Amino acid sequence: MTWAEQILAAKSGRDRVQPGEYVVARLDGFMMHDIFAADVLGLLDEVGIARLDDPERVTVVFDHMVPAPSVAAAVHQRKARELVIRYGIRHFHEIGRGVSHQVMVEEQRVQEGDLVAATDSHTTTYGGVGAISTGIGSTEMAYALATGTLWFKVPESVLIRLEGAFAEGTSGKDLILALMQTVGSDVAQARSLEFRGPEATSLTLADRLTVCNMGVEMGAKFAVFPPGAHDPQEAAYAARYTVDLAALQPMVAIPHHVENVRPVSEAAGTRIDQVFIGSCTNGRLQDLRDAASLLAGRRVAPGVRLIVVPASREIYRQAAGEGILDALSAAGAIVEGPGCGPCFGGHLGLLAPGERCLGTHNRNFQGRMGSPDAEIYLASPLTAAATAIAGEIADPRALLRELAAKEVSG
């Protein structure tokens, strides 16, 4: 069986499951953030369900509209806090703790082999630690919290074998952007993406989380790096791909869809108004280190706004300790507190008509970050940093070569 089949079988009390079957599975964990916690718990309250199946399995993180940018958001959050207490949810993380998905991993609220659901599409992120996990809506979450269970259609799996090692200037973001184009939603929709191969397990945790995070942008139900490099005997896959990491180059998604992916070199020279480095996709320490490796000692181009949002308090403090936040600030960045930042378009750095933003986040749909007449480009932290310095979309490898030459001569 594939990894998704093994876990769904175990969680639904079966020896085996087949793709296409419906199973009712018991979940190991649930997560809600500030946008939906009040809706979910409010619905349970309204229909008269006074207790959750198991509050210990539930985590609530405030990460989207933080700190509350409006009275409406403040009222919504107050309602959620009251309900969190009333329903006995101990694992509650206030504003400032970080992006929910990063917090779930840091707090070890999700483990290898777990089945987890959350009210956020980027819940596929936990595949980076070997869990199968997926996003659901508020009404389904209410049902799941009341019963501890949820129905799943057992997905077909797609095997993606990773070979080789990342070349200079590329990372997990370039891998998943490349897959967005070569695999895409026509293949991945509602399926489980399973990453294996000799290199799959040598990817950093940050890269694995980035790759699984954006699995949902292909429509995948799960995206996961199972333990062990080799695909199991007797596992049936609907499709198989092999990617040579060494052959990847820096990639960028251009407006207005995540599957419109090009090598950065083809979009180079596009003028940019705002650069965003952060989010559950690319706001981790490795990402901030990458950005600082190019931005330290340089300046953001005139006319460009650089917004940096560490994904969690732990990351914020480590980056501060390493001098990264100071270097980015000195380069001209505004460093915001941990959270989702401008990614989902609720507040912080919305775009005016005609403006262009290049970000390290996960979606470039029309209207995602403010005006429907703005444009969003998606790329890696290295590409974002090179772009902020140049004021236009730039391939980071030129700057990296410059740095390497300096080191040799210095």
Place this chain on the structure above:
Amino acid sequence: MSVQFPTLRGKVWLLGDNISTDVLSPGPYVHAPNQERLRHVLEAVRPDFAPKVQSGDLVVAGRNFGCGSSRESAPQHLKDLGVAAVVAESFSRIFARNAIAIGLPVLTCAGVRQRVRDQEEIAVDVVLGAVVLSDGTALAAERIPPEMLTVLSNGGIVPMLRAIAQAHTHGGGTSEGRDEDGLGR
């Protein structure tokens, strides 16, 4: 038990591929009052939709409809505006699941976008999975599994939650017993 669901007849709003949750339910209005949020539904791609859509109208679209966020407001806004069903060449799975959970029928119908005209009057048989065009041509859509049809015909999951609440109130059973109220059984 056969599931009853009336045939839907309505005017088509024809949309393209990759209609995202960000155009269905734009982020900047996330905490705005519902009436204001409804004014912005699809404004980026179809600004005449929100002001003119009428109760019973149908949305027909291309591939990957509802891609993006897990926000249930995306199907809920369509339902609140009176849309009776969405027919598309393919759906993002979270959107499709959310739509069923709130009682909005979604049908997958290959090639539908090329066969239907904007503002055409069509009929949709949710149970049989059929789309009937104004000239009488019938297109086959994928049939919705019986479990999901039951949820749809009950108006979504909320009625099931009310039943669970009642079972709790009347001291009903173990957690295994409660699962029998569940989906997919």
